[in-house]
């Protein structure tokens with residue numbers, strides 16, 4: 001039963017195609033992870049543009065992989081130690097306290113921002129461990145050898161976590177003396193009449209257990225860092241098997257390490273992103289953060305660990321230039337919006353539209369070039385990762401297509417939100433800034 005109150009209105013418009021769309025994503029994207037593995041593993045790597053269907057069928061219909069993945073104790077131990085180990089580290093790592101945006105009940109949640117300390121502790125422990133083991137890491141080799149099993153376990157774990165927060169969203173918040181203190185704030189999108197849809201999209205906006213904000217933790221730590229660990233495992237595997245590592249694999253590792261560290265270190269910026277401010281935490285975000293990101297974003301590294309490519313210095317530099325140009329656009333535009341919202345920029349030097357909510361929509365600088373120049377920069381970055389794998393297969397380019405689709409869909413969701421929030425002022429903004437993502441193109 002949906003909760004209906006002034007604070008938590010009933011969700012009438014369902015996103016992602018409603019219940020059928022949510023069902024398709026819940027079943028389709030985990031299948032994609034498994035399919036990408038079968039197209040790129042030790043016994044078969046897609047090369048050229050044709051697929052060897054016989055090779056695929058013989059792998060896929062081996063029932064062992066399902067059994068191995070579902071009931072593998074060592075993989076479960078590893079994954080649970082990873083998730084809860086990072087959670088424990090997050091709890092004890094000091095950081096600065098920051099407030100998030102004002103919520104619908106007028107309150108603000110506090111967050112501990114400890115990305116820099118967290119990454120430093122983790123990196124130093126990993127370097128010491130590698131040093132003591134003379135460069136060999138049994139953990140990285142375990143990740144490489146059990147990739148499919150870990151992916152399946154992470155999918156099951158995401159579904160369990162989504163179920164857990166869904167159940168918790170029905171338990172009223174209570175103070176220590178047992179009195180009901182305040183209603184849980186549900187996501188504007190996750191309070192429909194369909195329980196399945198609410199489970200998928202996320203019913204509660206900011207599920208927390210004690211000091212742990214489950215959404216922020218999952219968004220930045222276990223998934224992003226597992227992606228990094230998988231990338232490292234590819235270098236590690238290639239080195240210990242061939243005594244060398246190809247430049248393309250080193251390059252893509254460097255590019256993605258930079259991107260991941262930037263994400264984790266920009267923890268404060270995430271607090272104003274749609275995922276934190278608008279979306280509830282359900283299967284969509286749990287699966288996206290914990291499974292889809294680590295197990296598909298590493299595809300370029302996985303491919304290069306199996307099919308080493310020598311790109312040469314000139315190509316390396318060209319790809320680096322593309323990545324850092326994309327990063328410049330992505331970072332500067334996000335920074336400009338953040339500075340604008342915090343009142344750090346002088347309104348006299350920028351064109352803007354004042355809305356009835358008091359928000360000033362910037363129509364200058366990066367935000368005068370297109371409505372989401374930041375998405376364009378992010379998309380350029382994704383091209384640089386794909387180019388690192390050369391042109392022997394379209395498989396690794398799956399990422400630019402997927403990410404382009406994600407950003408396009410995100411732009412549409414944001415447009416729908418801003419259209420309701422800002423009304424005719426948003427229409428005026430669209431007239432003054434007609435391009436949606438790519439300046440002068442789209």
Ligand code: NDP
Nearest residue numbers: 272273274334359360361362363367372374375378410414
């Ligand atoms: P944006 O940073 O584009 O933020 C959109 C919001 O900003 C709007 O809802 C509105 O919010 C405000 N806004 C929009 N236009 C203006 C304007 N002209 N002036 C002032 N405020 C404006 O979107 P996201 O939060 O989706 O993305 C943030 C970053 O995260 C992007 O760089 C994106 O590329 C990246 N990203 C990366 C992903 C990945 O998997 N790698 C996934 C998703 C995002 P308000 O209501 O506050 O006015």
